[in-house]
Amino acid sequence: MGMGLQKYTETGLFALMASALLLSACGGGGGGGGGTGSASGPSLVSINMAPKNVTTALNARVQLAASATYSDNSVVDITKSASWSTNNASAVTVSATGLASPVVGAAAGQSAVISATAGGISASAVISLSALPTFTVATADPLSAQQWHLQNTGVNNGYADTTGTSNAAGTAGSDLNVNSVYSTYGYTGYGVTVGVVDTGMEIGHEDLKANVVPNGSWNFANNTTDPTNTISTTGDHGTMVSGLIGMARNGIGGIGVASNAQLEGFNFLSPAVTQTAAIEIMSLGGSAANPNSSNVFVFNQSFGTGNTVDFPMDPTVEAQYASGASTLRGGKGALYVKAAGNGFLNMCTNYPGISCQNANFDPSDTLPYNIVVGALNAKGVKTDYSTAGSAIWTSAPGGEFGMNLAAVNQIGAGPFIATAYDPAMVTTDQSGCLVGESVSTQNVTTGPFSFFNLGGANAGGANTNCNYTNGMNGTSSATPNTVGTIALILEAKPALTWRDVKDILAKSAQQVDAANPGVTITLGNGPYVAEMPWITNAAGFKFHNWYGFGAVNASAAVTMAKTYVSAMGTFANTGWIAGTVPAGAAATVPDNSTVGVSVPVTMPKVGTSGVVEAVQIQVTTSATGGWTGDLGIEVISPSGTRSILKNTHDAFAGNNLNGMVLESNAFYGETGTGTWTVKVVDGWAGSGLQTVTAVSMRVYGH
Amino acid sequence: MKLRLTGLSLLLAAVPLLAQAADPSATAPATQRTAMLQALPRGAAFTANSQQYQMLPSVRAVASTPQESPQQALAQVGGGKVIETKGAYVVYTATQQGPAALSVVSGRTSFPTVVNIRTNGIGILPGTIRARLKDPSSAEAVASAHGLQLVRNFPHLQTAFYQAASGQDVVAAAAAVAADPRVVSAEPEVLEHVKVPY
Numbered sequence: 001m002g003m004g005l006q007k008y009t010e011t012g013l014f015a016l017m018a019s020a021l022l023l024s025a026c027g028g029g030g031g032g033g034g035g036t037g038s039a040s041g042p043s044l045v046s047i048n049m050a051p052k053n054v055t056t057a058l059n060a061r062v063q064l065a066a067s068a069t070y071s072d073n074s075v076v077d078i079t080k081s082a083s084w085s086t087n088n089a090s091a092v093t094v095s096a097t098g099l100a101s102p103v104v105g106a107a108a109g110q111s112a113v114i115s116a117t118a119g120g121i122s123a124s125a126v127i128s129l130s131a132l133p134t135f136t137v138a139t140a141d142p143l144s145a146q147q148w149h150l151q152n153t154g155v156n157n158g159y160a161d162t163t164g165t166s167n168a169a170g171t172a173g174s175d176l177n178v179n180s181v182y183s184t185y186g187y188t189g190y191g192v193t194v195g196v197v198d199t200g201m202e203i204g205h206e207d208l209k210a211n212v213v214p215n216g217s218w219n220f221a222n223n224t225t226d227p228t229n230t231i232s233t234t235g236d237h238g239t240m241v242s243g244l245i246g247m248a249r250n251g252i253g254g255i256g257v258a259s260n261a262q263l264e265g266f267n268f269l270s271p272a273v274t275q276t277a278a279i280e281i282m283s284l285g286g287s288a289a290n291p292n293s294s295n296v297f298v299f300n301q302s303f304g305t306g307n308t309v310d311f312p313m314d315p316t317v318e319a320q321y322a323s324g325a326s327t328l329r330g331g332k333g334a335l336y337v338k339a340a341g342n343g344f345l346n347m348c349t350n351y352p353g354i355s356c357q358n359a360n361f362d363p364s365d366t367l368p369y370n371i372v373v374g375a376l377n378a379k380g381v382k383t384d385y386s387t388a389g390s391a392i393w394t395s396a397p398g399g400e401f402g403m404n405l406a407a408v409n410q411i412g413a414g415p416f417i418a419t420a421y422d423p424a425m426v427t428t429d430q431s432g433c434l435v436g437e438s439v440s441t442q443n444v445t446t447g448p449f450s451f452f453n454l455g456g457a458n459a460g461g462a463n464t465n466c467n468y469t470n471g472m473n474g475t476s477s478a479t480p481n482t483v484g485t486i487a488l489i490l491e492a493k494p495a496l497t498w499r500d501v502k503d504i505l506a507k508s509a510q511q512v513d514a515a516n517p518g519v520t521i522t523l524g525n526g527p528y529v530a531e532m533p534w535i536t537n538a539a540g541f542k543f544h545n546w547y548g549f550g551a552v553n554a555s556a557a558v559t560m561a562k563t564y565v566s567a568m569g570t571f572a573n574t575g576w577i578a579g580t581v582p583a584g585a586a587a588t589v590p591d592n593s594t595v596g597v598s599v600p601v602t603m604p605k606v607g608t609s610g611v612v613e614a615v616q617i618q619v620t621t622s623a624t625g626g627w628t629g630d631l632g633i634e635v636i637s638p639s640g641t642r643s644i645l646k647n648t649h650d651a652f653a654g655n656n657l658n659g660m661v662l663e664s665n666a667f668y669g670e671t672g673t674g675t676w677t678v679k680v681v682d683g684w685a686g687s688g689l690q691t692v693t694a695v696s697m698r699v700y701g702h
Numbered sequence: 703m704k705l706r707l708t709g710l711s712l713l714l715a716a717v718p719l720l721a722q723a724a725d726p727s728a729t730a731p732a733t734q735r736t737a738m739l740q741a742l743p744r745g746a747a748f749t750a751n752s753q754q755y756q757m758l759p760s761v762r763a764v765a766s767t768p769q770e771s772p773q774q775a776l777a778q779v780g781g782g783k784v785i786e787t788k789g790a791y792v793v794y795t796a797t798q799q800g801p802a803a804l805s806v807v808s809g810r811t812s813f814p815t816v817v818n819i820r821t822n823g824i825g826i827l828p829g830t831i832r833a834r835l836k837d838p839s840s841a842e843a844v845a846s847a848h849g850l851q852l853v854r855n856f857p858h859l860q861t862a863f864y865q866a867a868s869g870q871d872v873v874a875a876a877a878a879v880a881a882d883p884r885v886v887s888a889e890p891e892v893l894e895h896v897k898v899p900y
Contacts, residue, residue, distance in 0.1 A: 199899060232768040237899040269899055271768055271790035274828045276891055278854045278863035286856055305895040309821045312752055316832060319859050327858075339900040476900040653732075654821055 042072035047082070047123040049116055055128045058106060059190035059260050059491075064098040064125055066116035078118055088112035092127045100127050104191035104494050108132075132186030135249070137179045143254035143468060147426050148378050149244075149397035149481055150257065151179045170378025170423060175397060176481060177510070178257060178554035181488055187558060189258025189487030191494065194245050195296035196480075197283045198238030198303070200229030201265025205239060205428050206467060207253035208263060211246045216264040218291030220279050221272035225291075227265040229430070231272055234440040236430050238265055240472040241302050243428030244480035245487070253468055254426050257484025257554070258491075266293060269303055277316050284317070285324035285334050297329050297490060300483045301338040301370070302476035304362045308347055308653045310628070310660040313363035321369040325498050326571075333498030335490075337483045338370045339475035341387030348629070348651035353519035354531055355545075356651040359389030366391050366663035368614040368700045371502060374547055375399070375478035378423045381513045382546045386475055388531070390645045390664035392548035394505050395512070396485070398478035399424040402471045407449040411442065414449075424448065425472040433466035441471065485554045492561045499568045499613070501561075506668055508557040509550035511542050521649070523683055524592040530632060530648050530683060538639030539669025545644060548665060569702035572607035576618070579678055579695035588691045589621075589631070589682040596632075596681035599695040603638075605673040606701040612637075612672040614700040616663045617645065619680060623656040625688025631657070632681040635697075637667045638674030648683030656690065672699045738785070739822055743799065747819070748873050750889040755816040755825060757873065759799040763791045763813040763826045779807040786824065789896035793824050802873040802890075803866065804829040814872070816892060825894035831864040831876045833888040838862070840884045848879050863891070 046069045056062050066082045067075050084094045092112035094100045100114050108131040115124040137144050137151040144150065154172030181187050193213065200219075203212045203226055219227040229236035246256040246263045266283035267273060281287070288294045321336060328334035343357025350356055359365045365372045375386040375398025382388075383398055401416070402424025408414045430436030433455045440446045441453035448471035452459040455466030463470075486501055496504070511534065518533035534544045543549055579601035581587050589597050606612065619633055632648035643666035646652065678695045745757025762782070766775035772784045772792040782794035793815060802814045804827075814827045830853060835841060838857035845852040850864035864879070866872040872890050879888035 234768065269897060271765060274765070275789070275893055275897055276828050276830045276853070276863065277832065278830065278856075281856060281859070282854065286859070287854070303897045303899050305897055307895050309823060311818075311821065311823075311895060314751060316856075316859055316861050319861075320856075323858055342900050474900050479900075658820060 042070040042074060044119040044121060045069050045071050047078070047116060047118060047121050049123040049125045051125060053126045053128075055130050056102065057130050058102045058108060058132050059186070059188055060102070062100040062127060064094070064100055064114060064116070066098060066123060068118060078116070082116040082118045085115045085117070086112045087115070091129060102129055104491060134183050134186040136183050137255070140182070140249050140255045140259070141247070141251060141253055143426050143462065146470070147254050148423055149175055149399070149425060150255070151175055152378055171380050174376070174378055174380030176257065176485060176552055176554045177556070178485065178488070180555045181558050185492065185558065187488045187491045188249070189246070189261030189484065190491050192258065192297045192487040192490045193262040193264060193295055194258070194483055194487060195283070195293055195299045196238055196242045196245065196263060196265045197268050197299055197301050198241050198265065199232065199269045200227045200236050200238040200267045201242050201263065202228045202236060202239040202428070202430060203265065204228065205431055207247045207250065207428050208239070208242055210248040210250060211261060211263050213262045213264050216262070216292065216295070218266050218282075218293075220267055221270055223290070227267040229267070229270065231270065233435045234443070234446065235437045235469070237302070237476065238267065238269070239430060240427045240469060241300060241476060241480045244425060244472070244477060245300060245484045247428055253428065257481055258487035261484065261487040264293070264296060266291060277314055280317050281320045284320050284336070285328050286320045294328060296334055298335040298337060298483050298486050300480050301336065302474070302479045304339055304341050304365070306341070306343065306357070307361045308357070308651045310654055310658045311363065312660065313367070317364070318367060321364070321367055325369045332496065335486050335498050335501055336370045337479050337486065338365060338372050339479045340365065340372050340374045340389065340392050342385040342474050343387045343651070344385050346385070351519075351521070351649040354647045354649050355388035357387045358646055358650055358652070359387050359391040360645055360662045361652065363661060365389070366616060366661045368663070369498070371482065371505065372548070373475060373478045373482045375475045376512065376551060377419070380551070383473070384417070384419050386478070386546070388545045390545050390643050390666055392545065393502065393665055394482060394509050394549055394552050395547045396478040396481040396552040397425070398475055398481070399473040401448055401473060403447060403449045404451055407441070407451050411444055411449060413444045413447065424470060425477045426468060426470045427472045429453070429467060429469040431465070431467045436466060437469035437471050438466035447471070482552050485552050485557060488554060488558050489561045492558045493564060496561060496564065497566065497568065499571060500564060500566045503568060504557050504560050504564060505552065506541060506549040508553050508560050509548070510553040510556070511550045512547060516544060516546065521683065523594050524685065525594055528594045528632075528681065528683060530644070532642065532644055535641065535666065537641040537667055537670055538637070541668050543643070543666040543668070569608055571700070572702060573698055573700045574604055574606045576696045576698045577601055577603055579697065581692055581695060587693070588689050589680050591682050591689060592685035594681060596679045597692045599678045599692065601676045601678060601695065601697045603672055603674065603676055603697060603699055606699045609702055610671050610673045612667045612670045612699055612701045614663055614665055615667050615672070616661050616698045616700070617678055618659040618661055618694070618696045619657050619678065619692065620659045620694040621657045621680070621690040622693050623688060623690050626655055626690040627684070627687045628652045628654050628657055628690075630682045630684035630687060631690060632683050633662065634679050634681070635664055636677040636679065637670055638672070638676060639670050641667055641670060643667065648681060659694070672701060736822060739817060744817070745802065746873055748876070748890065750892045753892070753894070754819040755892060756819055757802050758815045758817050758824070759801070760795055761785065761793060761815040761824065762796045762800065763788070763793045763815050764810060765790050766792050778810050779812050788826065788893070789898050791826055791896060793826070802827060802871045804868045806868055818894060823894050825892035827872055827890055828893055829866045829872050830891040831866065831872065831879055831888055832891050833862050833864065833879050834860055834886040835862055836884055836886055844879065844882055844884055847882065848875060850875060850879070
């Protein structure tokens with residue numbers, strides 16, 4: 001048979017193989033194809049594989065290469081065109097391009113024979129698996145010792161800014177407690193795919209590219225698989241977020257919390273992208289092709305609306321969250337992790353201890369599918385800016401502003417408050433000194449004023465090429481640190497459902513700022529607790545609106561995950577149940593009074609066990625010149641647990657509430673059957689009166 | 703967190719004001735904004751995401767790049783007066799009233815806007831229509847019937863999104879789609895609350 005093999009390109013080989021198949025189908029095949037008897041050109045003689053025998057760690061992929069030798073002694077790389085197979089898919093899989101990947105859950109000592117076949121000729125290599133390597137933060141990568149959120153020694157005060165530093169000291173141990181996860185188990189997020197929904201992702205960054213899923217990202221501005229941000233030249237938020245999750249342990253830069261997690265970027269937040277619901281859904285797992293976000297295990301959402309008025313959730317996007325939580329990851333559900341916001345001090349005349357912005361102001365924060373994250377500083381307490389609210393699930397390091405006083409003075413900026421000089425985050429920045437934080441740090445109106453960011457010989461040459469920044473902060477930082485931790489949890493036990501992971505985070509969280517007194521203000525008739533201190537609910541969970549269940553504790557969470565047995569049952573909800581609003585004048589909220597209007601709501605048992613996972617309420621008011629920022633809204637459970645879902649004296653604007661959903665996680669684990677009370681208080685004198693017109697409640701649980 | 707200095711500046715400004723201050727409802731900017739909105743011409747009313755909106759024929763929006771000031775962005779589309787910014791969008795009063803349709807000026811898209819009747823919030827019409835379909839397989843046919851481009855069909859959500867062409871009245875197109883017997887409901891999409899990096 002004349003195969004007509006003229007060129008030794010991979011394309012030519014595909015043509016050759018196609019020809020062989022065609023001839024075989026016509027009954028003219030023979031000899032196994034492969035051009036071994038070509039009359040018009042050299043024929044395939046053998047295939048070589050490299051490496052032939054390799055031992056690799058359970059979390060280390062091996063790129064195999066196959067080369068074909070022809071009868072004229074020419075050699076052609078056929079890695080991308082050969083047919084690859086494994087004889088033990090439970091230990092090692094192999095991609096169409098020869099990338100051999102240990103299977104999550106495989107054991108050290110297992111092995112697999114990987115074969116590459118072309119033209120009826122095969123070659124093979126043996127991949128043997130060895131135990132996960134362990135390591136420590138301090139020595140992982142050059143900058144990892146400065147990443148206080150991984151291991152806060154309390155003495156690395158420079159936090160990657162060792163020249164002329166005036167950064168304040170942190171508190172030893174105020175970190176993710178992740179070092180022991182690395183040093184004991186060696187988990188690095190292997191086998192977990194993370195979707196970063198953000199402004200972009202520099203997929204070619206030296207410290208990200210090893211973990212970027214080939215062709216797995218999406219740029220909605222030009223419909224390509226490269227979401228590298230070429231529009232912003234003063235820093236790319238998504239690239240900074242991505243580094244906190246998945247900077248590789250590769251001898252350069254720092255490390256991500258999950259330094260082996262796979263990254264996919266979706267630039268929903270790019271200024272070049274119109275934020276339609278369709279694009280948001282495509283970013284959140286609702287698309288299997290162009291882009292494929294349906295393969296994502298954990299979604300990072302370091303964004304929000306910054307909203308201060310009552311508005312409803314987009315129902316189609318909400319449906320996508322529900323769908324992703326029930327269908328993705330093989331039905332175990334994707335994890336959606338979201339930033340609480342940076343508005344504690346913004347948007348209002350701040351009343352001490354009361355958050356101007358509430359996490360409940362963003363409708364997607366009030367969905368049980370989202371794990372909402374607050375931010376901690378290097379002292380282990382809430383950052384100045386971290387938005388509070390009962391919708392928060394957990395807290396993680398987010399850092400303060402990381403400014404260097406000498407740099408501030410040099411540029412003539414400031415003055416700033418003391419915490420401005422507390423550490424921010426070390427992470428990836430747009431590569432090079434002509435873009436990114438190295439540029440913005442020199443701008444007197446933007447900052448963050450750091451010698452480290454300037455690169456070159458500054459900061460002891462720690463960031464010579466300006467590929468990193470030490471100025472990332474916000475709940476935007478706390479979120480990827482939580483996402484990275486979840487990747488470690490899922491590596492430890494891939495079978496966990498999204499609710500199992502939430503349960504583990506709640507149970508393993510560490511209480512911080514335990515003496516936080518809450519806020520008590522004096523209204524016309526006496527004292528009113530406007531923000532609760534830490535509470536312990538009837539199920540034994542500690543909760544605070546600033547912190548949720550507390551700080552993420554990676555070591556405790558991963559250890560718990562390894563032996564976790566789910567008792568979460570089937571996720572259910574009660575549907576919306578209307579409360580009984582008092583009739584007539586009794587529904588008008590007394591001004592500047594603790595009395596308020598109390599609305600009882602009788603809730604049926606949720607699910608089969610009646611165990612609460614989240615509580616949502618809707619409150620509608622009519623106003624006579626009233627102002628919703630005056631209103632405090634609280635819920636009291638049948639067990640007597642009190643949670644404030646909206647604070648009086650916050651930045652909420654508008655004259656009346658229109659049924660915006662508010663959520664509280666404070667009742668987690670309690671039995672929800674029985675009579676709840678929703679209480680509305682007007683805590684600010686003047687500006688008219690509000691009348692409660694409707695109250696309803698929905699309990700999620702099992 | 704990109705607005706780090708904004709937060710700090712506000713913090714510094716807030717420090718002397720920690721005592722209870724006047725109710726913010728009476729602030730001058732809010733009053734001025736309300737008056738400004740009331741003075742603007744209004745167009746057709748419609749419902750989207752359970753909110754009542756009304757067209758603002760003399761107000762448009764344009765996306766700016768990170769390197770541009772709002773004024774520089776407006777200069778690209780013929781100028782106007784900035785009302786507010788929403789993320790990367792600049793909302794402005796246009797020199798002349800326009801339809802509820804996208805237009806392209808100097809290669810840059812100008813979006814029509816609406817006002818939320820209840821909140822006075824300004825929303826941007828990106829030209830997309832959300833349609834809940836009786837049968838997701840009809841998504842392409844519905845697009846063809848109404849001269850729309852199918853942006854994406856999400857069968858698992860029984861919802862398809864369509865894009866109106868430049869110059870096509872998106873509110874009217876949505877109404878036509880809603881009247882299609884293959885469609886459960888349809889409405890123009892409104893971007894009232896733009897998501898921003900935290």
